[in-house]
Amino acid sequence: MQPRIVVLGGGFGGLFTALYLAGSGEITLVSDEDHFLFTPMLYEYLSGEVEAWHIAPRYDELLEGSVRFVRGRIAGIDLAAQSVSLENSNEKLNYDVLVIGLGGVTNYVGVDGAKEYSLPFRKLDHADNLRRRMVTALDRIAPDLAPQDVRREVTFAIVGGGASGCELSTKMADLLYDAFKRRSLHGEPRVLVIEMGDKVIPGMGDQIREIVEDSLHKSRVEVHTETRVVKVTSDEITFEHEGRQENLKDAGVVWTGGVKMSPLIEQLDVEKNRRGLLVVKPTLQLSQHLNIFALGDIAFYPDASPTLAGTAQLAYQQASLAARNIKAFNEGKELHTKHFEELGEAMSLGTERAAVLTGGKAFGGALARQARFALYTSRLPTWHHRLRVGASWFFEGTAPRPLLPLGFER
């Protein structure tokens, strides 16, 4: 009898575990999307520097029949019965070994109107919606509108000055300025980053921050630190700085301000830390359920550098340990542990620049952008996909796609 291994979530943790396990049991991967998403390049998808097939390959292409793929939204995990139920389906997935890699969801931290009116940025659809919102704002500008009115009509606020907020805001600003030039519009767009802390990318070092701040400046992004968002409506954002509140009309608010646990994890009656993360043993097993492995954004792994928490690079590294340990578990062998290290940082900063931190040294500019593309080619799943994407980027280029009027957008 082959052990039944069910992997929940097809992100960095789940997909890579399933790929490493292929051929070592009856493996089922469950995800609510039909594709993997290489999130670090979602900004390039927004700008058209990369296409959906580059960064969001379909599971059926990646798994090539070696792992069964079930598309569905997981409704619950029954620990006692060792089964998983799906929304709108009577099928129960029974497991001998379970892998939980369900990732996080956007955390609006209870800000009034934030969930209803701001745009999340975690999926392909989110990037499509944001691009459409930018195009619509540009399309609304009448040729004779005064520059100050133009600026108000094309104001976008990005909440959160972490890596995501900085990467997104520089990308949006470059795209919008380029569109102003192409469409010969008067005035300029306005892109703001709103950050509660006293500096951008708070968890990162000063070397890379210097490059990021320089890029924000070059892309003409306004940075508001020590500023808290208190309310979002359909066309206005309210924020507070040094006790003073200000309302700003906007064309869109994008929320990159935080991540929280998937509701499915909240429901599980197992050991969690204060943030609600599943506490895993150094082998990635849950201590009360040794046949359950958890990894990625939903797991608290004590032996990893704290700066790695909530990153793709941690989930990706954990996947190989999970797969190795699941094989050992099924064969009754001793399980392994691993200390996870920083693999370096790479950030996209606008359509022409990036920042890369490797071996303790940071560098920026167009060279860093090339290095980032090269680095990420090597991190994509499967050799076959890497080769196709690498060839496409090399031969067809990675130029951004301008924001064209809605009827001309593809």
Ligand SMILES: Cc1cc2nc3c(=O)[nH]c(=O)nc-3n(C[C@H](O)[C@H](O)[C@H](O)COP(=O)(O)OP(=O)(O)OC[C@H]3O[C@@H](n4cnc5c(N)ncnc54)[C@H](O)[C@@H]3O)c2cc1C
């Ligand atoms: C825009 C963006 C940019 C990022 N950039 C970087 C970066 O540059 N470097 C870095 O290290 N990290 C980056 N991250 C963080 C990184 O994406 C996460 O840390 C990583 O994806 C975590 O992997 P995971 O497997 O835990 O979860 P995920 O990759 O989020 O995968 C979770 C999977 O579970 C599925 N799922 C969730 N709920 C259900 C359900 N109920 N039913 C069925 N399926 C479900 C999801 O569809 C998804 O396939 C970025 C994140 C975002 C959003």
